[in-house]
Each structure stands twice: as C-alpha cells, then as structure tokens.
Amino acid sequence: MKRALFFLGQLNDRDVEWMLQNGSKLSLETGDRLINKGEAIDSLYIVLSGQLAVCATTNSDECIATLGAGEVVGEMSFLESRPPSVSVIVTKPSDIFQISRDKISARMLTNADFKANFYYALALFLSNRLRKTTDQLGFGNPEEEDMVEMGVLDGVAQAGSRFTKILHRFSEV
Template sequence: MSKILVILGELSDRDIDWMIANGARTLVPPGTTLITEGKPLDALYIILDGTLRVSVSSLADKELGTITSGEVLGEMSFVDGRLPSASIATIEECLILSIPRRLVAEKLEQDVLFSLRFYRAITKFL
C-alpha cells in the first residue's frame, strides 16, 4: 500500500484541504534532483504522477530503487530531524504536490489534532 493512502486514511478532510490549499502542484522535468543526500529539505513532497530514482553517493550514485505515484517524500525529517540519506531525482516528467516545510512545521505546532494524526500515520511505516 502506498504511503499516501495510509496518510490520507489518518487525516481528516480538513487536514487534506489544508494540504491542497498550502501545497503547489508542479510539473518537474526529467533529470531534476528533488532531494539531495545530506542537504536539508525545504518541503514535504507527494508524488501525484511519475517515476523517480533513489541513489546514494557512497555507491557511486548507483540507482537503488524507484519511487512512483502515491509516495510521500520528506516526512521522516519531521520525525527524526536528520538530513536525507539518499538523493531522489525524476526519471520522467513528474507531477508533484510540494508543501513548504515551514508551513507543515507551523501546522504541526499550532494544530495538536493534525499533529497527532500526521505522526500516527508516519509511525505506521516505522
């Protein structure tokens, strides 16, 4: 089951409306690095359509796997605060909903029930 289905299953309709209202849908061209290993993230990403590759520098940027529609990227940085351990780049044109990290952090601080639902959804993957 994709991450987004689990997360949406935990969130309320109001939470989802907030994410849509505060996120930006963007067509990202092939070959674009969305997340760079070891660098802070500026957003929470939801992959709406397309395929991305996962790689790490210690393996000469060899492709370790792919990510497709329905996945969420960057959610773990809200849990453990660590920098990304892999780079993620688009293989083909991708449609991505990105929600600025600052806005998600503010929402988590201000809305206790959203925070509870968000973290509960993430712990289902741990």
C-alpha cells in the first residue's frame, strides 16, 4: 500500500479526480493475466484489492514478487514505451483501477503541472521499489528502510484519503 501512497501523494486533488473520471475498474479472476511478458500494454494500473504475482517466466509457479492493494503496475512500460519484461498474473480475485496511456499523455500535453507531478510521483515510486529490492538482495541499509523525506511524508498523509476515495468510487461501479 505504501507505494501507491508515494504515487498519489504527489498528485493534487484535481489530478486524482481527473484520474477517477478517466479511468475504469477492471475485475479479474484467479489465473487471469493483467500483463503478458513481451506484449505491449496501453494502461497504467493500481491494484484496488486482491493479489497478483509478478513472474519472469511463463510458468506462474516461478514468481519473483507478490502485489496487493495499493501497488502501481505497468509504470516501467509507461515510462519507456517498451513491452514488459515480466508477466503479472492474478492469484486471488482482484479489482484493478486502469487508466489509458493515451488519456494520461493527452492530459500531460495540456497540463504541465500534472505532467511534472505525475513523473515525480513515478520517480518516487520507482525509487522506493528499487530500495526495497536492494534491501531484499542484502545490499541495503535496514535502518533506513522506512525513512522517508519530510516533503514526501506530507503528500503521503493526503494520499491515504485519495486511495480511499478511489476504492469508494469503484466499489459503487
């Protein structure tokens, strides 16, 4: 959940409301694939509920990570416009918020503040994920694992209510 809070915490309320109006809910069942390795994706996703597995091979028994509520998915392909290097498979029934790359890109063309906030949010999110991976590999500093810059913490406090708003909006759909 913490990672989505990093992401949502850097956007303002108008940005989040815009995302709510332009995104949609996707309900997936166990075994469904949200992302297929090597196949281009056209959306950015936030896991609302459920569980997904990140798998480097086509064999879902060999997964490298588990994702739950609050995780952002598809961000690397969004940034690089390259096909994903992993598959993401649903391991428990899941609800996913999705918003298309085209809609996000169109908004970025007309709203420089959104563009700056969005890319900063992705940068913080990816930095946090890289630190966690480094720690899991034994090269990080465990004492610093939960340290967060004060400016980021201010946004994280608001992000919890934004994530709740997203959950509430799509529980009605």
